[in-house]
Amino acid sequence: MIQLVSLYKDFENNGVTTKVLRGVNMKVEKGEFVSIMGPSGSGKSTLMHILGFLDRPTAGKYFFLGKDTEEFHSDQLAQVRNEAFGFVFQSFFLLSKTNIIENVRLPLYYSKKNRSEYDERVKKAIESVGLSHRMYHISEQLSGGEKQRVAIARALVTDPKAILADEPTGNLDSVSGAQVLTIFEKLHKEGKTIILVTHDIAIAKRAKRIIYVKDGNIESDQLL
């Protein structure tokens, strides 16, 4: 599904160039549950952003579903982000003062999905993270674990090809973190592709494959 060939990413800041990714090659197949691990500053988050089309590589090729994505223009990128990926961030990024339903519905507004399906999709996504009883709660009233589950529901609502999660348990206590990981495992069993970025080996081990990133390159890639 995903293939990176000799991928580079540089950041310019005040004339200083930082080489973050230095010739990454990797493949992820449909239905995999992959952890991307590495110390902070290794480039693992940048890698995830490029995988999810939130950022573009400086050089190299990214084939998505067999297509070279180099020529994608901004509307196409928006569409891929909307349809192909669901994002889960460390700090949730929910709309404050807005209830769960509206937060989960948000990606649908930007999709080409049929409007008559909206309610059904939102209901299903909220059910799958076990928050049906709190649908009308405002996001600010929720605990951290609940917020992250809302974020997962939001990532699921467009029925994406892959879920990209960047330190999804980083802001959670261990109980809530465990709940979130259980949901990812369940989604994996249902056939979703999941790419999880973390620096915690215990969490990384919940996946079926660990890619270890160090100094902008893949140091190891092992199946569990």
Add this chain to the structure above:
Amino acid sequence: MSIFVIIKTAFSSLTKNKVRSFLTLLGIVIGIASVILMLSIGENAKRLIIEQVTSFGSNVLFVEPGNPEESGPPLGSDFTILKYEVRDVLKKLPSVDRVAPFIFLDANVVSGNKDKRVRIVGTTPDHPDIDNTYPIRGRFFDEDELKRRTKVAVLGFDMENILFSGEDALGKIIKIDRVNFIVIGVMEKQGTKFFQNIDEQIYIPATTAQKDVFGINYVNFISVRASGPIDATREDVRFALRDALKIYNPDQDPAKDGFRIGTQEDAVEIVSAVTNVLTILLSSIAAISLVVGGIGIMNIMLVSVTERTREIGLRKALGARETDITRQFLVEAIFLTLLGGVIGVFLGSFLAFLSVKIAAYFSYSFSFVFPWQGAFAGLFVAFFVGLIFGIYPARRASKLHPIEALRYE
């Protein structure tokens, strides 16, 4: 994203900052309200003056001293080249139907223990026909009384009350600059014209006014009613006057006659031109506040874009296109200005209504008409202010890089 969702989103994000939204749209409210108010006042002033000018009828010529390019001596000045005798010359012209010379001078009028400075109008019996105003009681003086310099007076509507405290004035004696006059009529109510209260004037024969009261040999002003086409009459009157006043004008240049002949149309044109310029001027000043309001909108939208950088990043991560983000912020800006516009239209109309009431208190017959044109123009302008001042912040928001936006603290 459907327009319905965009509007809903704009509404909810604006209501999250109610005080700020209100203060922001206040600029637009004030701008639109003052434009509406100025347009309404201008329109009313114009209508009022034109109404007064046209009350003379479209077939009346006004002869004033002074060349067209000069301002000429004002009414009531000590000397003009116009003489009473030209009346007879003008009356003989076949294209002229009525002629009324006017002498306007102030005099002390005494009746019993009442003593008042009053504008005296010396004229001729043709005046009521030309001015379309007649006595409600008694009669106007006639040709015979004019010739014999009879000391008769016709009171303006309010003068009866002022001099006789509501008692019947007909047949009573008044003193005008120590000369005894007998009251023979009271004019109908006419109100204020050209900032003069017509109802506080006293009419006496022009001959009496010249010889017996003021001791002058000129008139201030001559009204002429045409029996035929007004332009032909104007030329007839011009040549007759040059002849009668012995004006040497070999160039036949109307600018050098020493008098000017105007029609009601000329006056309407001048009045319209003046009031239009005035209205434009006042509205432009008011419009400046709209620009200021627009800058306020732009400022607050930029603040809003910065504050919501992460929200924008999130929306982009979830699949919002640049156009989606642009539209969202543009709709917010337009929503603000349009709401300001609606409130402004109502506030402006209310103030216009108040101004009419205040003018009515000073007995100007202003009338309030809801300024539909101004209202639509106001909303249109409000919409465009939102569009113009909203586009820059909206474009800036849409160009944000999703990752940089999400990282923003």
